[in-house]
Each structure stands twice: as C-alpha cells, then as structure tokens.
Amino acid sequence: MLRCKIASEAERRLAFASVHPDWPHDPDPAVHLERRLASVQHQRAAWFVGLDESDQLGVSLGVYPITLFGPGGLRPAGAIGAVYTPAAQRGRGYASELLRQVMAWSAERGVQDWILFSDIPPSFYERLGFVTVPSYEHHTPASAAAASRWALGELPARPCPVDPCAFEWGVHRDPDYRRWLIHKHNAPLRAWYAQRDDGFGGEVLTALTPEALLILESDLPHHPETWPAVEGLYALLAHRAGLPKAEGWWTSAAPPPSGVVPRAEGVLMWASARAEDPWRLMVARSGPRLHLSEHI
Numbered sequence: 150m151l152r153c154k155i156a157s158e159a160e161r162r163l164a165f166a167s168v169h170p171d172w173p174h175d176p177d178p179a180v181h182l183e184r185r186l187a188s189v190q191h192q193r194a195a196w197f198v199g200l201d202e203s204d205q206l207g208v209s210l211g212v213y214p215i216t217l218f219g220p221g222g223l224r225p226a227g228a229i230g231a232v233y234t235p236a237a238q239r240g241r242g243y244a245s246e247l248l249r250q251v252m253a254w255s256a257e258r259g260v261q262d263w264i265l266f267s268d269i270p271p272s273f274y275e276r277l278g279f280v281t282v283p284s285y286e287h288h289t290p291a292s293a294a295a296a297s298r299w300a301l302g303e304l305p306a307r308p309c310p311v312d313p314c315a316f317e318w319g320v321h322r323d324p325d326y327r328r329w330l331i332h333k334h335n336a337p338l339r340a341w342y343a344q345r346d347d348g349f350g351g352e353v354l355t356a357l358t359p360e361a362l363l364i365l366e367s368d369l370p371h372h373p374e375t376w377p378a379v380e381g382l383y384a385l386l387a388h389r390a391g392l393p394k395a396e397g398w399w400t401s402a403a404p405p406p407s408g409v410v411p412r413a414e415g416v417l418m419w420a421s422a423r424a425e426d427p428w429r430l431m432v433a434r435s436g437p438r439l440h441l442s443e444h445i
Contacts, residue, residue, distance in 0.1 A: 151207055151243055153250040156196040162186065164198055164209035168233045194230070199247040201238065208234045208243040212251060216321040217262055223321055226262040227255050248277055252422070261422040266415040279420040284412035285371075285405045286398035287380070288361075291388040295381030298345050301389070306338035309352045309366040338365070339390075343382050349375070355386060355395075362387040364397030371399050376406030 156164060165185045166178060175181040185191050194211035201207040213228040229251070234244050252263060267274055271281050337357045344350030354366040362383075369379050383395040398412050405411075 151199040151201060151246050152204075153197060153199045153247050156198045156209065160198045160206070160209075161196045163206055164196065164233070165191075167206060167209070167235050168231065171233070172231075197247060197251050199243050199250075201243075205238075206235060207238045207241070208232070208247045210244075210247060210251065212255065212263075215264075218319060218321045224262055225260050226264065227260050229263055229265040232265070245273075245277060252277075252420075256422045262419070263421075264417065264419050267418055268414050268416075271416050271418060274418050274420075277420065279418040282400050282417040282419055284398055284400045284417050285409045286412045287383075287396065287409050289380050289383045289387065289395045289408075291362075291390075291393055291395070292381075292384040293388045295378075295385045296388075298347075298378075299382055299385055300344050300346075301386075302342045304340040304342055304352065306340045306354065309340075309354055309368045341386065343369075345378060345382075349378055353382070353386065355390070357390055357392070360393075362390045362392045362395045364395055367397070367399075371406070373406045376409070380406075380408070 162182065166182050169178045169181050173181065175184060190213075191211065194213045196211045197209065198206060199208040210232040211230050213230060215226050215228050217224045217226045229248070232244055232248070255261075255263070263279075265274065265279065267279075271279070275281070338354065339357070340352065340354045342350070342352050349369075351367065351369040353364060353369070356363040356365055364383055364386075367379070369375065369382070371379060383397070387393070387395040398415075400417055
C-alpha cells in the first residue's frame, strides 16, 4: 500500500536526486540537486511523495500555485509538475494513486482545477480526468531573408504583455508569477520589439541555448494567414543569434499553419473537479494563454 504525504526536506532531496538519470539538467548530479533545491520555481511548489511498504520512495511530484482567469473571474489552481516514479517502482500504479490523493487534498483546500504537461502518452492522464489542450510546435531554420522587412529593437527581458482579453481563459500573471517566469530559465533571455514594413509587429521573448533559439513568448498572432511573416521573424532572430534554428510552441485549436506540427512532448492537459463547467468547451475549442516559458 502506498503512503502519500507532504515531502520532508530529506524526502524532497531524495526525490530531486532520483530524477537526474531521466532529466539531467546538469552533467553533475550534485549540481543538479542543489540548483533544484535553490530555484525560485521549486521553492514555490508543494512537494509530495508516495512511500511503499518499506518506506522507500515510490513516486514524487510537485504542485505549483497558479491562478486561472476565465468566465466568472479568477480561480485558484494547481500546476502539477515533475511526476516521477523510480525505475524499480514502475508498473505498480503509484503515480496514479499519488495524483488522485494530491488532487483530493487540493480540492479540500479550495483548488479544483489543475494543469500539467505530459511527456508520456496523454492516455495515462486522461484516465484521471485530464483533457488534452491542442498544442503545436515549430522548428524554423535560421535565415536572414526577411531582414529587409523587419526592424528590431531590444527590450528588457520580461514576459510579453499579452492582452488577456484576447483569450477566453489562461494563466493570470501576478507579480510573483512573473518573477518566477524570468528566473525559471538558466539560459540567457533576450526580448525584442519587432515591426514589419507593413505595420505588423509585436514583442518576442527568447532564450539562447547551444542548439536553438527558443521562442518563449510572442504576442504576434500565430494563424495560417500571419505565419509566413512570423516565421520569417523567428528565422531572422535565430540568424542574429548565430544559432541554426528557432523553436517554439503555442496552444490553439485553430488549423495549424504549414510546417507546424502537433506538439510531441510536454503536451498541455487540464482537469477540473467541478461537475459542470463552461470552461470544458473553451479548452477544447481555443486553448489558453500559455507559452513555453510557463512550461512547468
């Protein structure tokens, strides 16, 4: 029988150390562990563990406090992250059991909505009541071909000021949440204001990695009609950064532009304990305001 509980400091250290073989954010496990323990991201979360009959770590996860906006105003919610079962403990239903207990624990405290990003087949989470939010990704080769049409100005690195009125629901950004987004990424961040010669433009937040320029956020519309211009800008930004390509993703049920594919990993999912909820249709139809920088 699995015993689920809020993680002690020692259990949290053990849980963070156990994920290193699968999520090696640093070649040195000790550096990885200390970075996670000290990060703003992980300090915001409540961490839970499931212990087996021998009090050995069977599964762990974190729940980050967030607020969603939608019909009727704001809702407290939880973003579930780092769901991990050590290899020797898999196949016993531990992850499902811990998720059920944590969601019940959260619901008792007034949190009835959750989001998560699935790196495994979404069917696992669908059995627990989650629904998949349509998400798409792009891998755009670097190019200077659009340079004559775009004017660029650098801005202080910050989340893009996307107007929430353009979205039916999404994550509400309070000041603490904004600070977390900026500190979450170890890669250097750069923000740009870009305007094309026809007046089309907006802001873009990027991160530099050795492999690609990550498009973390953009308030440019990603629709079939606008995509050729947006893709040209992303190709230009990758070229300016000296990187081979630009990568990014967004959520929307609109038909994807040419060259854009359904997101293969980190699939966004949402669940609610509310019996009747108008958000369910909205999630399937339009997707929320979520970008890569909000990936838990």
